[in-house]
Amino acid sequence: MTAIFAATSAAPQERVSGFARAVKRVAALSALALLAACQSVVPKGGNVPVAGPKPDPIVIPADGRHQVALLLPITGPDGDVGQSIANAAALAMTDTNSTTKINLKTYDTALGVAAAAQQAVADGNKLILGPLRGDNVVTAADIARTKNVPIISFSNDIGVAGRNVYVLGHLPSQSVDRIVRFAKAKGKNRFGAIVSNNVYGQRASSNLTISVRDAGGVLVNVQQADDSQASIDAAVARLKAEGPVDAILIGGTGGWARMVAPSLKRSRVNAQILGTELWNIDSRLASSADMRGAWFASVADGYYRQFAEKYRTRYGKAPLRLSSLGYDAILLTSRVSQEWQLGTTFPITNLIDPGGFIGIDGAFRFSGNGLSERMLEVQEVRAGQFTVIEAAPGAFAK
Structure with a gap:
């Protein structure tokens, strides 16, 4: 594993400086040390570079730097x-x-994702970081593929x-699987769920079915509900009528879970109430008495807290939890740029x-199909905090 940060138990000010030193060490490491494990072949049928039009002649940017686009609202x-x-x-x-x-x-991208992607490609960018939403990714990718821009x-x-297209976002399937396996290890065998009736809820339901089966548990029942309290109450009543359960997954946002x-x-x-990675971005959950004792799986927060201190110092306010994705995307780009010939296609196989x-969100890796896999921790909602x-x-x- 290519390490970026070193754990520390220093005082707050020392942690910030240690964080900065750790990040600066990344840029100083050689390509051999950083990417020694990247010599593996892309799995058959995986996310190989798309065969498109013949590549344009190599044009070295006038400023001697790699051109990278950041597509965001x-x-x-x-x-x-x-x-x-x-x-x-x-x-x-x-x-x-x-x-x-x-x-x-x-x-x-708020001004039009297609226009943003077209301009990014026209400007000669060889890599696109973003967009944020899945439907925008589809639009941007169709345009980027015309120039083999990953x-x-x-x-x-x-x-x-x-x-x-590689997905850096936190995947709900991994969060559901992690919390189900943890609950099963703690003696929870009969599972139920209340999920939101949207795409996220549908996928959470599907993921739960697979995870419970693989963990050797029993899936009693899954109920859907919309954002109204009446719909939620009706779903809970239907779930209860199916018989007792040991653990219930609430598949939705933190705000929805609080309902x-x-x-x-x-x-x-x-x-036992179980949750997903969406809960980690809702700090209000910790203040809800009804959520006390709930478990959820999420990316680790240790490095993020150090990053947040630096962010507040620079911008005068706290970052949003998803901002770590932007930081980690640059860490990856910076690392790969050490083996990236100026003016050529970004070497995605690296x-x-x-x-x-x-990175900021702990250990992760990409698979050949473009999905990220992350090491997740289990947190419990306690009075005023996640533990x-x-x-x-x-x-x-391996």
């Missing part, structure tokens, strides 16, 4: 998320001294992965390292 409804990710990317550019070798240009997306939509949990208590459904990488009750595994199984 800087304005509009998702502008706060996009700007936070962009700020994190800028912070990573400084921390890794990448401004001398990478020219990062931001394109606002994409590292911030989406968590597994449907967009492949054909030169479901009280309904479970009012109906006297006594079962992203496939069986040992994985460590780690099982740490993320230390290494990937």
